[in-house]
Amino acid sequence: MPPADPRAGAIYDLGYRAYDGPRLGRRAAVLSLYVFTLRAAFGIGRRPAAKVVPVLVTAFAFIPALIQLGVAALIGSRVEVVAPWNYLGFSEVPVALFCAGAAPEVFGRDLRYRTLALYFSRPLRRQDYALAKSAAFITALAVPTLGPLLLLVIGNGLASEDVPGYLAGHWRELPQSLAAGLLIAAVAGLGSLAIAVHAPRRAHATAAIAAWFLLTLPVAAIIVEVGGGAGRYAAWFSPFDLLYGAALAIFGREPGADSIQGAAGLPIATYLLLALLHAAAALALILRRFQRVQA
Amino acid sequence: MHVIETAALTRRFGAVTALDALDLAVPPGITGLVGANGAGKSTLIRILLGLLPPTAGAARVLGFDVAEDGPALRQFVGYMPEHDCLPGDVSATEFIAHLARVSGLPAAAARERTAETLRHVGLFEERYREIRGYSTGMKQRAKLAQALVHDPRLLFLDEPTNGLDPAGRDDMLDLVRRTGREFGISIVMASHLLGEIERVCDNVVVIDGGRLLRQGPIAEFTAATGTLAVEIEGDAGPLAAALEARGYPARREGRIILLPADGDAALDAIRDACADLGVGLVRLEHRRQALEDLFRAPQEAADAAR
Numbered sequence: 001m002p003p004a005d006p007r008a009g010a011i012y013d014l015g016y017r018a019y020d021g022p023r024l025g026r027r028a029a030v031l032s033l034y035v036f037t038l039r040a041a042f043g044i045g046r047r048p049a050a051k052v053v054p055v056l057v058t059a060f061a062f063i064p065a066l067i068q069l070g071v072a073a074l075i076g077s078r079v080e081v082v083a084p085w086n087y088l089g090f091s092e093v094p095v096a097l098f099c100a101g102a103a104p105e106v107f108g109r110d111l112r113y114r115t116l117a118l119y120f121s122r123p124l125r126r127q128d129y130a131l132a133k134s135a136a137f138i139t140a141l142a143v144p145t146l147g148p149l150l151l152l153v154i155g156n157g158l159a160s161e162d163v164p165g166y167l168a169g170h171w172r173e174l175p176q177s178l179a180a181g182l183l184i185a186a187v188a189g190l191g192s193l194a195i196a197v198h199a200p201r202r203a204h205a206t207a208a209i210a211a212w213f214l215l216t217l218p219v220a221a222i223i224v225e226v227g228g229g230a231g232r233y234a235a236w237f238s239p240f241d242l243l244y245g246a247a248l249a250i251f252g253r254e255p256g257a258d259s260i261q262g263a264a265g266l267p268i269a270t271y272l273l274l275a276l277l278h279a280a281a282a283l284a285l286i287l288r289r290f291q292r293v294q295a
Numbered sequence: 296m297h298v299i300e301t302a303a304l305t306r307r308f309g310a311v312t313a314l315d316a317l318d319l320a321v322p323p324g325i326t327g328l329v330g331a332n333g334a335g336k337s338t339l340i341r342i343l344l345g346l347l348p349p350t351a352g353a354a355r356v357l358g359f360d361v362a363e364d365g366p367a368l369r370q371f372v373g374y375m376p377e378h379d380c381l382p383g384d385v386s387a388t389e390f391i392a393h394l395a396r397v398s399g400l401p402a403a404a405a406r407e408r409t410a411e412t413l414r415h416v417g418l419f420e421e422r423y424r425e426i427r428g429y430s431t432g433m434k435q436r437a438k439l440a441q442a443l444v445h446d447p448r449l450l451f452l453d454e455p456t457n458g459l460d461p462a463g464r465d466d467m468l469d470l471v472r473r474t475g476r477e478f479g480i481s482i483v484m485a486s487h488l489l490g491e492i493e494r495v496c497d498n499v500v501v502i503d504g505g506r507l508l509r510q511g512p513i514a515e516f517t518a519a520t521g522t523l524a525v526e527i528e529g530d531a532g533p534l535a536a537a538l539e540a541r542g543y544p545a546r547r548e549g550r551i552i553l554l555p556a557d558g559d560a561a562l563d564a565i566r567d568a569c570a571d572l573g574v575g576l577v578r579l580e581h582r583r584q585a586l587e588d589l590f591r592a593p594q595e596a597a598d599a600a601r
Binding site: 017018019021022023024025026028029032033036045046047050109110113114115117118119120121122123124125 | 344346365366367369370371372373374376378379380381382383384385389393394396397398399400401404408411425441445446478479
């Protein structure tokens, strides 16, 4: 019978020593996975080519805000064309591209390279894995969805002649921007991930996500236009129309008459409720996928 | 004290029974998990890691209940899967340091141990290269490194020599032996290659069709049934008959005669028989085919029953 402690009297060489330090457990495992996934979404720790697309697309998402701030500063105009509540209308394409480009990689790499076995044999549970990675992607997506809103709110405040007066009138826009930006990131992010984890190949995932965002826009517009009483509900099922409506609800704005939300005439609060439902359903799909996947 | 204990551990996949009421008690040291492909080795390892719930029965690894304490247990075990499992688009350092942190090591310790572990497996020079450029042997070493990086008490290796050439196989087995002997990490190594098990393991667990065939120290298996193989010039028939006449149950395998090795007397008998018959002895070797015999026995029994 060998001794109870097999380390007793072991010979160590310089290349390997036993580790007696702390083991931080499940919480540290989740945090590490979150950070690793967040870095990977922007290509940090990868070859330079992996950084180009996410960084460029993110930069594009900021351009409307920079133009608005620049114009306001140059001509001192009070005309607010680009605002936090309608910003999604200007950043749809970069947000869709970011999702289509980055979401398939979040879980796809681990499925493709069969890395799941290495994660699941470490101190976390399957749902921890899925939640940590989803949260990381939502955080990454919040850079293009929330970042420009914060830039606008802060920039407008700094540019105004009467900063205390501006703050008194507009302070609500900061929490409202936070809520809207994070909601857009959560719904668009979780929806993209739910599509990606069920697509057999990366290219399929990218195409399906792009279609979910961009093809549904004209389709919903047409159905609302010609569909009459039943057709107006189509405005709920295009993710960008849904999120645009949800942002209006968060900022307490009414839709313009020429917008799809205006044409559909549905209560604006329903967009917010349905957006939250969307996020919950997408998360449930992701969790179910990783509960079942073989590792 | 055992590192692994199971009681009536059973796993069914639909109508297929992958593990059938397994009672195991594995002591510390290097243990070979032997079985043909499909015998249930990988299923057993996945249950012991808490990756797959058992259908019935219980298992304790390092004192942790695998069904209840999976995350706590997995801080102290390492797992090297059989299949490719490394992403190609990161360097070994980047990825293994990340996995060390997922295993619960603080950042500084993770970096330090990643470098140490990569040196231990012989990948120190290549540690900043993307894994996609690695050879099969280097990938196997990187897979071993990720299993070792958090200094586990117990290591599960599933077919660690898969896909390696003979030299790479020797290197990997040597690494496994050193890891087990010098660092005192208990190892369970699954393999269908009996020679590998004999070379590095202290103990063996033999499973077949999901059932436990035998378990125990490897010495018990190999000592009991040594076999001598004799090859001569020309027809082996007369020599076999001569050995039978001297009281040795000789068995023929083509040109080769096999007989039990019971000490020097058998060697003397072969020498004398060859001298009497005037035949040239081409080869005389000690064959340790004990583990093969373990498989042959049930197979022959099954054939007989048919």
